[in-house]
Amino acid sequence: MLENLYKQIVMDHYKNPRNKGKLDAEGSIQFPYKNPTCGDVMVLYMTVDENRNIKDVKFEGEGCSISMASCSMMTDLVKGKSIEEAERLIGVFTDMIKNGELPEDEDELGDALALSGVHKLRARHNCSLLGWNGLDRAIKQHTH
Template sequence: MLDDLYRKIVMDHAKYKRNFGTLNEEGVIHEIPYKNPTCGDVMVLYLREGDSGIEELSFEGEGCSISMASCSMMTELLKNHTVEECRYKRQAFERLIRNGELEDEVDLGDAESLQGVHKLRARHNCALMPWQAFDKWLKEQGHE
């Protein structure tokens, strides 16, 4: 029953992508292109950082249901959080995908529905694609 609910959440995000498109907001918009090295899924992450952290995120891209759902979920999850909070969520999400570990103290929202991906090793990079784009931005901005 829970697997069925999770599948529905993933498919909903894949079909009705949240925060899809470019950011038309004022201010400096970071544009981070990323290509999944294992399957060819592609995305561009758009991000605006403000004084208190990540203010806006959006994305454009093409790929499988898992990668597109993960992009949609990540942009919802990180918006209006500090960079440190985002890094913490990013680490928790990687543990979820790599090991299937769901941590009680970290709220991953709808992204928790991707927990079953840990059993599909070939799909790990699909789920991690937007998070790896976020890592690229962290490194470029000196937030590592």
């Protein structure tokens, strides 16, 4: 039952991605990222304000339903959050995918919790982490 609901959430994000498109705002960060294991690609666009909050974030990309849905979920989750909070959420999501650890507060990951079953599918780990890894690298390269 829960698995069906999770599949519906993933497919909804895949078919109706949130925050998809370019961000042309002045001073915005543009960060291309490619999954070397399957060829999925995305470009992350992000603006960070003077208080180190992610003011806006969008993505463009091509890939499987898991990678594109995960990018949509990630942008939805981190928009408006501080860089520090985004980094913490990257860690929580990565632990869930790689180690099967569900967050203590299950609401914390929002719709991204629907990808918890990917933990059992080792070959799909990089798909679900595409956007998150791209965000992590973009933050490290542009804000530290």
